[in-house]
Amino acid sequence: MEEYDSEKKMEKENLGPRMDPPLGEPEGSLGWVLPNTAMKKKVLLMGKSGSGKTSMRSIIFANYIARDTRRLGATIDVEHSHVRFLGNLVLNLWDCGGQDIFMENYFTNQRDNIFQNVEVLIYVFDVESRELEKDMHYYQSCLEAILQNSPDAKIFCLVHKMDLVQEDQRDLIFKEREEDLRRLSRPLECSCFRTSIWDETLYKAWSSIVYHLIPNVQQLEMNLRNFAEIIEADEVLLFERSTFLVISHYQCKEQRDAHRFEKISNIIKQFKLSCSKLAASFQSMEVRNSNFAAFIDIFTSNTYVMVVMSDPSIPSAATMINIRNARKHFEKLERVDGPKQCLLMR
Amino acid sequence: MANVDDKHHLISEVDHEVHPGPMNIQFDSSDLRSKRPFYIEPTNIVNVNDVIQRVSDHASALNKRIHYYSRLSTPADTALIAPDHVVPAPEECYVYSPLGSAYKLKSYTEGYGKNTSLVTIFMIWNTMMGTSILSIPWGIKQAGFTTGMCIIMLMGLLTLYCCYRVVKSRDTIHSLNTTTWEYPDVCRYYFGSFGQWSSLLCSLVSLVGAMIVYWVLMSNFLFNTGKFIFNFVHHINDTDTILGANNSNLVICPSPGSGGHSDNDSMIFYANDTAVQQFEKWWNRSKTVPFYLIGLLLPLLNFKSPSFFSKFNILGTVSVLYLIFLVTLKSIQLGFHLEFHWFVPTEFFVPEIRFHFPQLTGVLTLAFFIHNCIITLLKNNKNQENNVRDLCIAYMLVTLTYLYIGVLVFASFPSPPLSKDCIEQNFLDNFPSGDILSFIARIFLLFQMMTVYPLLGYLARVQLLGHVFGDVYPSIFHVLIFNIIIVGAGVIMACFYPNIGGIIRYSGAACGLAFVFIYPSLIYMISLHREERLTWPKLIFHIFIIILGLANLIAQFFV
Helix, strand or coil, X not given: CHHHHHHHHHHHHCCCCCCCCCCCCCCCCHHHCCCCCCCCEEEEEEECCCCCHHHHHHHHHCCCCCCCCCCXXXXXXXXXXXXXXXXXXXXXXXXXXXXXXXXXXHHHHCHHHHHCCEEEEEEEEECCCCCHHHHHHHHHHHHHHHHHHCCCCEEEXXXXXXXXXXXXXXXXXXXXXXXHHHHHHCCCCEEEEECCCCCCHHHHHHHHHHHHHCCCHHHHHHHHHHHHHHHCCCXXXXXXXXXXXXXXXXXXXXXXXXXXXXXXXXXHHHHHHHHHHCCCCCCCEEEECCCCEEEEEECCCXXXXXXXXXXXXXXXXXXXXXXXXXXXXXXXXHHHCCCCCCCCCC | CCCCCCHHHHHHHHXXXXXXXXXXXXXXXXXXXXXXXXXXXXXXXXXXXXXXXXXXXXXXXXXXXXXXXXXXXXXXXXXXCXXXXXXXXXXXXXXXXXXXXXXXXXXXXXXCCCECHHHHHHHHHHHHCCHHHHHHHHHHHHHCHHHHHXXXXXXXXXXXXXXXXXXXXXXXXXXXXXXXXXXXXXXXXXXXXXXXXXXXXXXXHHHHHHHHHHHHHHHHHHHHHHHHHHHHHHCCCCCCCXXXXXXXXXXXXXXXXXXXXXXXXXXXXXXXXXXXXXXXHHCCCCCCHHHHHHHHHHHHHCCCCCCXXXXXXXXXXXXXXXXXXXXXXXXXXHCCCCCCCCCCXXXXXXXXXXXXXXXXXXXXXHHCCCCCCXXXXXXXXXXXXXXXXXXXXXXXXXXXXXXXXXXXXXXXXXXXXXXHHHCCCCHHHHCCCCCHHHHHHHHHHHHHHHHHHHHHHHHHHHHHHHHHHCCCCCCHHHHHHHHHHHHHHHHHHHHHCCCHHHHHHHHHHHHHHHHHHHHHHHHHHXXXXXXXXXXXXXXXXXXXXXXXXXXXXXXXXXX
16 A cells, blocks of 8 residues: 555656656666556546447457447446556446446446546547537546546547548538537646548547657657667657557658558557467568568567568568667666656556 | 467466357358458559559558458447448449440449340440441442442451450450459550550540530531421421422432532521521521530539439430331332442442442441440350350341441432432431421430430540549549530531531541551450460451551541
8 A cells, every 4th residue: 555655646746747757766666566466557448338439449459349339238347458558557448428327326436446547538429429418418527537536647539430420521520529628628638539440540549649648759769760770771660569559650761651550550450360369479570572671570568669671682680680689778768767657667 | 369478378368258250150141241342443543554553542551441340340240340431332334335325334243244145235236326327328328339238247247356356355364363354454454554545545536526426416406406396386388398309308408419518508598587587597507506505515514423314325225216217217208219330420329339438437437336345245244155146146236227227228318309429427417307207316316415425525534534633533623624625626516517427437447446456456466476376367367457447547538
C-alpha cells in the first residue's frame, strides 16, 4: 500500500510537461514499480452498446471477434484483455448507457472501481445514433467520474461508422460533433477523430492516440533519424508491439503510398493470426527482391522496428547486426526517461 | 493472441481460447456477401504502360483491409463483412457497334454466361444492325448491282475471318490470365502503349464518326417529321413530287441528275403564303434544324451514367424490323426494274461494274464492325465451344439482311421515270415527306437515335477522358468542353456536308484499318512466328489482308 501512496504522490508532483525526465532520479528506479502484480493503468474503451467497440478492439489488437457481437443486452461485466499495450496498460471495454435499470445500478455502484487508474479514456460515438441527447448525457457522466477519480487521464472521442454518412456531408457532420464535444468536455480537454473500419481513418486515429501517449516522441524520432542515417536506410518505422500502430517513423525521401502503414500493419497482424494457430509467435521477417530489402524485427520490449533498405547490395547480416546494436541503445533510452513519464517501460 | 513474453503460458492460453470458424471448413455461411469476391475495378488501375498493372493505393489498401478482417471472424459473423457501399460495384459493361446498337450488358459473376446460342446470335445481329442499313442501297448503286452484291458477300466473309481472328487472339497468350481481357487489352499486350493508343484512337474515330452521322440523320428526320406535321395540319398537298412517277407519288428524286443533296428544297414554289414562307424560313434542313437539336441533346450528354438510355435498346430492333417490312411493302407496290448493262451507264441505269466500288467497301467496313466487343458478347455464351459456329451464323444473317434490303431497294427503284442514280445516301430520302409509312420509319429511327446518341457520347468520353486524365469525370467543365466539340462537329457537318455515305465510308475505312484488317492479322502472324509455326502461305495471305485494308482507306480519297 505504501507503494501505492507514493505512486499517488508522484502523480501530483509531476504535473508539468512530461518531456523532461526528473533530475536526480536514480537510473531505473525500479523500487516502486512492482512486477506483474502492480496496479496496471487502464485504457477505457467506452461507448453505447452497438457503437462498434468490440469490432474496433478486434481489428486493432488482432483478436478473434467474440462470437456474440449481436448481443441483445449490454456488456455487464468488463471485458479485460491481457494485451500489453504500450507497456503496462490494460484495455478495458465497457458498454455505457444500457437500458436495464439493473445495469445502470451496477454501473453506478462500480463507478469508482471502473474509473480509477485510468490513463486513457476512448469514448466511441455512433454517428448514426438517433439519441444524441442521451449519448451526450452518458458521456458527461463518464467525464464526471474521470474528473473525480483520474483527473490526468487523456480523453479521446471517436465519431465512428462515418462510412454510413454520405461523402460530401462527412466533414460538416464531424465538425458539428467535434464542437459539441469540445464544449461539453470542459474543463477537460478532448481530442476528436472521425473513424470508420472501412477506411484508413480508424488506423490513423489510433496511431494518433498512441502518438499522444508517448511523452518523448520527439526524442525518439531524432534517435530514429540518426539510426536511419547511420545504416543508410530508406525508411525506418517503429511499431507498437501488440497493435502494430506506427509510433514514429523516419523516411529519407518521399514515399508514394500514403496507406502503407496500415497495409503493413494489417499484413503482419494477419500473419500473427496464422502463427498463433500453430502455437507459434511471430518474431521477425525479411523481405527481399532486386529493388529493396525490408526487415521487421523485435526492437525493444514494447516495439517492433521495420527497416527498409533500397541498396540490395548491403548484406542482410550487416543490417541485422546494426538493428541488434541499436536495440541496446533504444532500450537504454526508454529506461533513462524515468519510470513515471515513460509509458514504454518494462 | 500472440503474446510474446508469456511463452510458457502460450500453450495453455491457446487451449483456453476458442478458435472459431476459420479453421472449421465445414462451416457454411448463408450470407452470400461473405462469398462475394473483391476485385479491383479497372478505373482503379492507374498505370497501364508498365508491364505490371499498378493498382491505386486506395484500392490496394481496401483489398488488404478486407482480407485481414475476413480472418478475424467466422464466416457466419456478419459484423466484419464489407457492406455494399464499401465494396466496389461491378463495372458497367457496354457493348456497341458504332452504327448499330449500344447497350449495357449484364455481366455474370460466375465467369460464364447463361445465354443460349440463339440469344447470342440474336445479340450479335442486333448490335451490328443499325443505321448503316440506310446507306447500303446507295453503296450498291455506287458499285454497280452485280459488283455490289459480290462485294457485300466478300466483305462479309473477310470481316468474319478477321472477327474469328479477334476471338481467337486471347488464346495465343499463355503466360497471363486473359479471362477479363477485351480486344484493346490484347493489342496492348502485343504492341505496348502504341497498341493501346492506336486502338483508342481508332475506337474514338468510329464513335465520333457515328455520332456525326447520327446528328445529320437526326436533323434530317426531324426536319421531315416537322414538315409532315406542318403539311398535315395546313392541308398542303406536297407538290414536290413533280418529278414523281405518273400518278403515284411513291418515290421522288430530290436532286435530279446528281447524287448530291438539295438541302432546303428551294426548287419548290408555293403560292404566296406567308405562313408557309415563315415555316420555310424557320424550319430548314441544314440551316436551323441542326441547331434545335442542340437544346435537346447537349444536356443529355452530360449525364454521369447513361444506364437509363440503354433500356431503350428495343427501339433499335423494332426500327430495323420495321424497315424490312417497309422495304418489302414498297417493293411489292413498285415491282422490279432491273436491266443489266455491264460497263456503260445509260440514262436510267448504272453499269454493273463501276470504279466507285471502294465507296461500298468503306461503308461495309463500318456496317460489319463488331470487333471491339465481340469477345464480351461471346463470353456470355453458355456453350463456349459453339462460339465460332454462332459467330458465323450471326454474320451470315447480317449479310442476308443487308443483301435483302439493298437489293430490294435497288431493284424496285422505279427506273423508267427515274434514274438509278437518284438513290440517295439515306434511302428514306427517296420517299416524299408526305408518305405516311416512311414518316413512321423516320419517327422510330429518330427516337432510337436520340437514345443511342448519349450512350455513344458516354463511351467516347469514358475512353478519351479516362485515358488522358485518368478520371472518367474529371469535372463538369472538361465534360462540357468535350461534348461541345462533338456536338459542334455534328452541327457543322449537318450544315455543310450532310452526306452520310461519305462520312460513314471515311470513318469506317479509317477505324476498320486497325481493328478489322491490321491488328488481327498482325497479332496472328506474330503469335505464329513466336511459336515457329509461321508458313509462307499464311504469311502471304495475312499480308494480303493488311494490304487490302490499306487500299480500302487510300481508295476512299480517290474515288
